Amino acid sequence: MSDGMLLARPLPGVVGLRQRVSHVFRLPDTTVPPERVTALCGASFAPAQLQRVDNPTGMPCELCLARTPRQTGPLVADQRRARGSDGLA
Template identity: 40%
Template sequence: MVLLGRLKPGTALESRRVVHVFPLLPDAQALAVLTPLCGERLPVEDMQWLPGMTGMPCEPCLMRNGRAATQAPPCGFGTPPPPRRDPTVSAYQRRLLGGTAPSAGPDLTW
C-alpha cells in the first residue's frame, strides 16, 4: 500500500509541489521525515496528504513504483511509431499521390 502526498501550499515553490508516492511503513507515524520512492527527504509536518491522484505527479516516484507499472495496461512499448508525414508535402499533394508521399528532403522536385 502507498500514500500520496505533496508539500503544503506556502512551504515550497508551486513547481516543487508534485505528488509523491510514499510506501506505507509500519513505523511511519513515528518518523519526522519521510522518503518517497524518488528518494527526496520530506518533513511530515510540511506534507499535504491526498485521497487520490490529483495534481502533477513526481515522475521519478512513478518510474520507481513497480506495483503500478505491473498493473498498468499495455502502453505500446515495442511497437513502432506511426509513420511521420513530410511537412513539405501538402495535403493536396498527398491526395494526388493516393495518401502517400515520397520521403525526400527540402528540395522536392516533382
C-alpha cells in the same frame, strides 16, 4: 495505490509551485511517527510538511511514478481473455 503506499504533496510554501507535485511514499512499518519520510524519488519531508492526497491530484512526480512497484499478478482483462471473454459483451 497498492497496500503500504500513499500519495502526498508538500503543503503550500514548503517548496515552490513547480516543485509542489504529488509524491509516492511507502508507509512506515512502525507505529511511531517518523521524523522524516522519503518519497520513492528520494525527496524527504517532515510529515507536518505534507498534505495527503486521496486521489491523484495535480502534477505527479514522474520519478516516483517510474519507481512505483508494478502489479505482479495477471490483469483482470488477461484473466477474462483466458476464459474466452473480453468483458466487453
